[in-house]
Amino acid sequence: MSASVARVRESAIVEGEYPFSRRNFEQIATFLRANTGIALNEAKAALVYSRLAKRLRLLGLRNFDEYCRYIETADGAQEQHEMINALTTNVTRFYREPHHFDHLRQDMAPRLVQLAKQGKRVRLWSAACSSGEEPYSMALTMLDVCPDVERYDVKILATDIDAKIVARARLGVYREEAVAPIPAATRERWMARERDGAAKQWRVKDAVRSLVTFNELNLIGSWPMRGQFDVIFCRNVVIYFENDTQELIWRRFKEVMKADARLYIGHSERIDVPGFESAGLTIYKLGDV
Ligand SMILES: C[S@@+](CC[C@H](N)C(=O)[O-])C[C@H]1O[C@@H](n2cnc3c(N)ncnc32)[C@H](O)[C@@H]1O
CATH class of the missing domain: 1.10.155.10 (Chemotaxis receptor methyltransferase CheR, N-terminal domain)
Incomplete structure (x- = not known):
């Protein structure tokens, strides 16, 4: 040098x-x-x-x-x-990018609930869940469509690299400002109001929490879970990665998606690898390779 x-x-x-x-x-x-x-x-x-x-x-x-x-x-x-x-940047919120949750509610959940009622295994994954708003929004959306969904084999895996944020997510306690995007009726039904000193907060009820399993997981490390997913949310995380790494992650998702699965990505992200087709704004399905 x-x-x-x-x-x-x-x-x-x-x-x-x-x-x-x-x-x-x-x-x-x-x-x-x-x-x-x-x-x-x-x-x-x-x-x-x-x-x-x-x-x-x-x-x-x-x-x-x-x-x-x-x-x-x-x-x-x-x-x-x-x-x-x-x-790491942990910015997130309930129902962030609401069109994804509209799509989940209207286009995916009815079919997934039907499959679950036939005894099939239904799996959703929030692949960079931060403090939990994303996976709980997924759970609340499934509960909108099927309030007794916990009776079936429907599970949401929620993972993040940051162990501390995963612990916070698992706790499921949110300040008043954070729960503002949740419709009042949904909030009243699935969250309990608490006080933390002067501050008001909301705790996600067990019926919602029991749908979600939180784990620490590095997207560029090994993925220990077995089985494939019906829905994957991987939003606003690969934006921080270089193109090669992004591509690698998209290719790995392909391997863990069921044939009819949908992958939801962040508003400023896109998938440019063979084998994916657009299924809506920042929503992808598997296509021909
Ligand atoms: C901006 S937040 C996005 C949260 C949520 N998906 C959303 O869109 O609201 C990005 C999250 O990605 C996580 N993250 C960063 N690198 C990661 C990696 N290699 N594996 C898993 N999570 C990662 C961060 O810890 C952070 O919680």
Whole structure:
């Protein structure tokens, strides 16, 4: 490496309380890409700095050189998870992209409920579930169509790479503002109102929670589940991945979709691999290869 390249790598990429060089940023970005698929470019350096500066403060470290060394040590293994959690974006909401839930309610659920009533196994997957609003919206949609759906073999798998957010999702407790998109009648029926000090909150009732199984799962790691899915929601996550990784994920979904399954993706995502056909706005089905 030439002296001038070395100088650039050692130069500050963000000016702040903790020295943060281009080399530190590259090390963090390389780690994140290898372990989550998330690709960061230099435009995200300030965001990385602000999210990780809190970790440095908490750990009592003086600079990002120390932090980058720490995550490589045996003691720092847990910090790798904390770093991933800090750098993932968990923004979500109930019934986000409502046309997907309209489609699920009108075009998928009636057929799936019929299959379930014939004794068939019905499986839905929220493949980056964040704090749970997405899988619970899927559950509420199924319950709209069949209020006693829990009597049948209908299950929703909800997974995310971030263990802490999965734990929050499993808890199923939401602030008043978060439940605003849920129609009042649905909310009254399937959620219980609580107080947390001065704040009002809502707890998803057991009849809804029992439909959903939450697990930690890295989309670029191995997928341990057996069996295929009727519905997959994978929304607003591959947008953070490079094209090759996105393509790999789409190809893997193909393997776990039943012949009549539908895959719902985020509004700014698209699928460009053979074997998928459009089934609506950001909704895909299997087609001819
Ligand atoms: C912006 S949220 C999207 C949540 C929800 N699907 C929605 O559209 O509202 C993105 C989620 O993807 C998760 N995520 C990021 N990389 C992941 C990976 N490699 N495997 C599984 N989940 C991942 C994040 O932890 C985060 O909760």
